[in-house]
Amino acid sequence: MSQLSNSNPFIGPSGKKPTCMEMLQFILDNDASEEQKAYFKQHMDSCMPCFKSYELDMSIRQLIKSKCCGGEAPEDLVDKIREQITQKLS
């Protein structure tokens, strides 16, 4: 039962189905609409790689937030840390 596959809000006018990475990037960049966020949340329940990457990214952000100046984490710093961790994991 995958009634979701027909209503993926990430599918653009081109009809191209986005990959997990593309969806994740969208969410993490905060470009996603409420509909897309909801869809992705559901997707994470059944997709371990997405779940793990998302969790990883969120914990990096939390860590930076709590450790340095209490402000928002700079994007490039988050990217750098995420890259390093993903390299170690794979």
Ligand SMILES: [Zn+2]
């Ligand atoms: Zn996925």
